[in-house]
Amino acid sequence: AQSVTQPDIHITVSEGASLELRCNYSYGATPYLFWYVQSPGQGLQLLLKYFSGDTLVQGIKGFEAEFKRSQSSFNLRKPSVHWSDAAEYFCAVGAHSGGGADGLTFGKGTHLIIQP
């Protein structure tokens, strides 16, 4: 069964500083990988996704993520955070076409706090 681990429950970053949120996944084949952001009381917004090809993926709001197969990781990065980036961030894994369950498996999330 697939699983996702987000090791950091909370992360505090100063405004303007760089950010890296960690994500490790377990999946037996080639996965689809996603990062979503959720503001309080809201649904999830897709930041970026990896299917294949270039392992460095660019997303919205200045975010990027790098797929490292050898480390089973898909860490999210941003060079300079803004106060509006404060939110809950979720990493998710989905089965590639051709097999596996269709639903996404999410991590438990990382709560990002931005210090002024």
Next chain:
Amino acid sequence: DTGVSQNPRHKITKRGQNVTFRCDPISEHNRLYWYRQTLGQGPEFLTYFQNEAQLEKSRLLSDRFSAERPKGSFSTLEIQRTEQGDSAMYLCASSLDRGGGYTFGSGTRLTVV
């Protein structure tokens, strides 16, 4: 494209009552998903439709839960005889294909008192 719409946004119900939620996906999306999210957790997959066919159901979906997508457009999720443990955010998502970006609605927050 008006996004994925969910109604109601909030629902408070007494234990033992039945509740029904509605999801209107993006019109051209043939795949529709239901997830449940409890406080401090990531969303958990409940069930999935491709057009009107319900193709997958999680073991989380007990007999008290039923989902339909009668004409391959909107979907409903019904919970019978609600329990306090059913209190959660119920999220709907849709996509055009398996690898597509899943678009989530804003969710329905259920509180069972």
